[in-house]
Amino acid sequence: MSAPATTYAGKTNANHRITEPALVRWGLTAVALVFLALFLVLPLAAVFSQAFEKGLGVYLAALKEPDALSSVKLTLITAAVTVPLNLVFGVTAAWAIAKFTFPGKNLLITLIDLPFSVSPVISGLIFVLLFGRQGWLGPWLDAHDTKIVFAVPGIILATVFVTFPFIARELIPLMESQGRDEEEAALVLGASGLQTFFRVTLPNIKWGIIYGVILCNARAMGEFGAVSVVSGHIRGSTNTVPLHVEILYNEYNYTAAFAVASLLAFLALITLAVKTVAEWKVRQQLGD
């Protein structure tokens, strides 16, 4: 080793030895960036490029079309029911799991995660098996003139199933890491249980909730497989935005398909932005 014996030079030397030569660094960075550009950026850019291919007029016309509008409406309704349901569940489950100790906790967490490992197609199928004509409750529903599968309730149920774990699995580790000291202090100082929750716990998990809600919402609005199985594809009545995209695409109406798809791509970008901020805030909060 020919390095001079000064501390400064010694340090530089050590840094050299735990990183790669500049050429290797640039090479690896370039390969990684090209891979991401080809696999992520290009497909995303293609959505917008195809959507605006025939100009703004055609783009807007595709969005204003009645079937497109009704699919947007159904998607908004689905998300508006799904997200609050799973939010209430997520907060309740996280309170029970993170703030208390009980046997079978890990099993319960695994069961909550279950919908993530089930194929979307199967997530739709199970509701057809329950509520379809040949299903368990089919005859009873028929007798009472109620439709669940191939109608809006089925779409909502399948979406609730698919997005079931999102908020809970974000809040459980967050609340576990925060412990229960603050809540205990509030209770000792005379706050009621609900006051403690709303004044102490909720501000602490605010960004975790936002993170979970935005991901749950993105999946609820974008779910395709499960919804496709239970919807029955009735145009203008049981079509969500992703299903409408499929129909337009299969009719070779590419510009319209991409125009409607661009709405979902916008949603994805907004989701990523909010998610990044929320992640940063959660990290910051845990760092305190």
Added chain:
Amino acid sequence: MKFSKRHNNVLPGFGPTMGYTLLYLSLIVLIPLSALIFKTAGLSWHDFVAIVTAPRVLASYKVTFGSALTAAGINALFGVLVAWVLVRYPFPGKRLIDALVDLPFALPTAVAGITLATVYSANGWIGRYLEPHGIKVAFTRLGIIVAMTFIGLPFVVRTVQPVIEELDSELEEAAACLGANRWQTFRRVLFPLLLPSVLTGFALAFARAVGEYGSIIFIAGNMPMVSEITPLIIITKLEQYDYQGATAVATVMLVSSFVILLVINLLQKWSRRYAE
């Protein structure tokens, strides 16, 4: 006394929150999933085996699991590279790229499907350069692998990235002091530390790819025996009102995803033990 009963936990609300959690979990997840098991149990063993080993179904397993394995492999390789570059090397726009890695989580699968099919079609942005060389991606097995790679990409990056961030630089310094070059240090010191997380990410990407439907059907071509994935077989059987057939194939898929889930859990336990 209330205190001793709850192990000194004075927080209220365990009963109602636990009750609601179990009720909602049963209604939304457990009861519907059990419908699948019961429906399959109604089949005789002979019929069940006949359905799930029909040639077209067997071919679909091969397509689905084979492509998922390849895609997860590509993801493992490039996932480690991307995670490494994101943690270790500075470059402009890094935070943007970092956020963009999660795009496949956020982009609805149908949108991913139609845009990948377009980009890789014969006159698409990428397809037009591949086609003259005789490489056809859209409407072939290769297309399925591309779609599965797209949707599985974040899994490996996001499981490996925190592990690289936590790596103790003293280990690398020690290796360097003992005379190892960078490649030896990576292969002998860093890689064994990263391996559990790489395998976990691989398994997660594989599991996601096996069940995936939306992003694949647009690019796959869906030719029976050649490029037809198992989830599509289930849909086709449903559309023909063959509920029993759909259920039987779905059960095979469900059981295989439970096996993968078990493997993932074991891997995570292993990597946690490794980390301590």
